[in-house]
Amino acid sequence: MPEAPQTILSPASVPDEHRKALEFIEDVTANADQVQRRVLAEILAQNAPAEYLHRHGLPSRTAPDPDAFKRLIPVVTYEDIRPDILRIAHGDISSILSGRPISEFLTRFAARSRISGTSGGERKLMPMIEDELDRRSVLYSLLMPVMSQFVPGLDEGKGMYLLFVKSEARTPGGLIARPVLTSYYKSRHFLSQPFDPYNVLTSPNEAILCLDSYQSMYAQLLCGLIHRAEVVRVGAVFASGFIRAIRFLEKYWTRLCRDIRSGELDAEITDRAVREAVVRVLRPDPELARLIEAEFGRGSLQGIIPRLWPNTKYVDVIVTGAMAQYIPTLDFYSGGLPLTCTMYGSSECYFGLNLNPMCKPSEVSYTFIPTFAYFEFLPIHCSGNGRTEFDHRELVDLVDVKLGQEYELVVTTYAGK
Template sequence: MRLIEELTENAGQVQQQVLMEILTRNTDTEYLRGFLHGIRDVHHFKKTVPVVDYEQIKPYIDRIANGEPSNIISSQPVTELLTSSGTSGGQPKIMPTTAEELDRKTFFYNLLIPVMNQYVEGLDQGKAMYLLFVKPEMSTPSGLTARPVLTSYYKSNHFRHRPLNKFNIYTSPDDTILCQDSKQSMHCQLLCGLVQRPEVLRVGAIFASALLRAIKFLEDHWKELCMNIRTGEVSEWITDDRCRAAVLKVLSKPDSELAGLIEMECSKDSWEGIIKTLWPRTKYIDVIVTGSMAQYIPLLEFYGGGLPLVSTMYGSSECYFGINLKPLSSPSGVSYTLLPNMAYFEFLPVDHDCSTLGHEDDQVAQAQALSNGSLDSLQTQVVDLVDVKLGHCYELIVTTYTGLYRYRVGDILMVTGFHNAAPQFQFMQRRNVVLSIDTDKTSEEDLLKAVTQATLLLKPHGYILTEYTSYADTSSLPGHYVLFWELKAKGRKVIDREVMENCCMAVEERLDSVYRRCRRRDNSIGPLEIRVVQCGAFDELMDFCVASGSSVNQYKTPRCIKTKAAIQVLEGMVVGRFFSREAPFWEPLRLIGNAQV
């Protein structure tokens, strides 16, 4: 806690030291040399190095993936590539990382429990039931592994050989976390958590969606889990040998009394408060409930029975950013304090509707500026960490130790306060993302392309799509995408169910690989639904929006609707509901040459 105080009291000085250290190490890399020409100076860095999106740095990362040396962007060896849940051209983005960055992440994790200890007593008197999972990996032509950031951490020696002190003992054995089969992993982790029920003091997962997926699994399989506990045996379909052996050590012997207690609770008509009922010593639920995960707060509150929802940290594949110094604050009031030693942070001002200030199309303007050698106007607008203003919104820009320089993360943050000299931020939204259920992030452009492709199936049958919008329906588990379509037909036609179901599948096939993986492999997203509405429904939606304050002159149909009231306007005019019959095609990605396939 003293270290946190020192870092935040000297936030400006620490930031300058971080940038100078990054420049000292990496000025001679190919990327920075092209802008700095060997000058290690903060002012020169800000004047000459451009603010960039992923598309500008992707060619350099691809070259490393294809076997060129790390010093293209980093003086330290790139040890692996981290796949982001954001996408580029329908594929996951890949970010460079180094061995030292894993040390930095471990340092970050080690700060979380000391903060919680300030607010919750007795966390050293039991275990944490954290449901943690690994995701698919791919290999690059250079031999580097590319995988999600959390998978990288769970498979590292930092996690597997962590000191088993009283604060980081989990109910899930490592071999159940590292099991590649998500269903086997889920079953075994829940089984271990139920067996160790009296010792559980905190329940959690990384994201709210993952914990709710576990509850849905428990709803579907509690009878089988109880049978495992009653007999002291693991189900035969658990075929991962290491996973099975690890669970049997925890299960150890039959326990009819525990099985009966769980059966009694799970067989009740309502599962309200089930987490608190099954794990009665639980002090809080540890999950990220900010950003797109906020849509799951009502369900978590239902299942949690009044347990606090705690979001402890804020990070991404690019780097880890900040921690929540007031973890028991309400989910709607969560703010993160950015730790100034993790990376060099800059901020691009955005207006209150979260559109970037400056050019109407800043990405096009930026590409033009880079191509002709002039400075992009974005460059002159960015401000340092200690210069942000209370109540203002900004897009986060990072310069990391691992080879990202003035990189736009895409997160929109609002300044809510300060801890010493370090600002605190509330996560507002992702730039350009309109739909998200789990780790998927679907942009308006991706949705348009998918819908356009699907509408080709309508033409032979005399239908025309006149308008559409969408929302993420998380009222049931798993959540799913809903599209409202208003159709115009030549003549009086009855809506053909098979045609509409084919349209649902066509949309899903055109969405990116992260979405398709969540649908087919992880089962964390349900079948896409198209709800056909009466003619005139979108006129009703416009009337509603105008009555709520939108300008008639500037109104355009929102491609994603957020408010329950707006959804109800269209819901009241639905004449048909159609779902995808099958999950879309997906297979683990491989990198071959310059292409991801």
């Protein structure tokens, strides 16, 4: 369930470059009801031409009334709108779900839903519009202003984040279909962002964008080792991905040491852009190679992260939900460094961030940022036989959720889903 806004430090006590971000968080969470009403009005005005709204009785000539929207538009699952999504995927450019042109699809494999019962293995297509990335990028811009309140000196070093893209496809109608993070890493918001001392990464963009997972991982870890003294935080999106990187390092550390010692990149890295990016920072460093060899020569990998990156202050990975199973392994590798979960999002929508990112993984909660979408909550009830039951007439707004009640999240987005 959503967390009530938490108290954050006064903007006067933080660097100037973070003041506006913290003021924004304070403003939109303190005025969540007003912001949510505005967001819903904007969504309905933008999507007034959408066939889907007219199909359910909303007028087509004026911006739909929010009260009429709540009364007439049903709560639906992906399966309910799948025929409309397939029309778009096959090239129908009319305003079906959105008043704006669909720019691409975000893909995901469905987990089982308590509402729909949909099981995993089905690839879902989430419609996106061009300006949705502008909106989602706001969440990324809030992460370091919050984190820097708890961890000093993050602007004095680099982050070793292991980031990867996946393959993309095209629908029969010609729209790109790709995972949400691939869409972001290939966007101007990631590739052309202005310099920010709080967001300097050791991984070159060329390595992040390389589709060959071996070459991408090898290059990113090599660059992370080259910049080891400057690394102040490490991470990946999911805990499982970061553990995979450590095991890759365990398997290939001798090759990496050879490259560092000689200043020559392994011949198996054949991607031209990746080679050129890595060669720009790779220099012969026999002392660093000896240090890495000595650490792996000790046998145990316990605490290997601070042993290789001694200035690391925390490990930034998602360790909630299904990722919680990896916490003991991460604790072993990290030597007890804090495990931080900073944000909450999905292919469908981005939701919010953790305003107490240094808390224990078991205590993680997220504060919804009410500008991202219109959020409603469906109370979950358990019947006498243990079955989960929903009553769509019980939908409540973001500001009306009750502490201790479990909810299914219902979102209405600017993209028309």
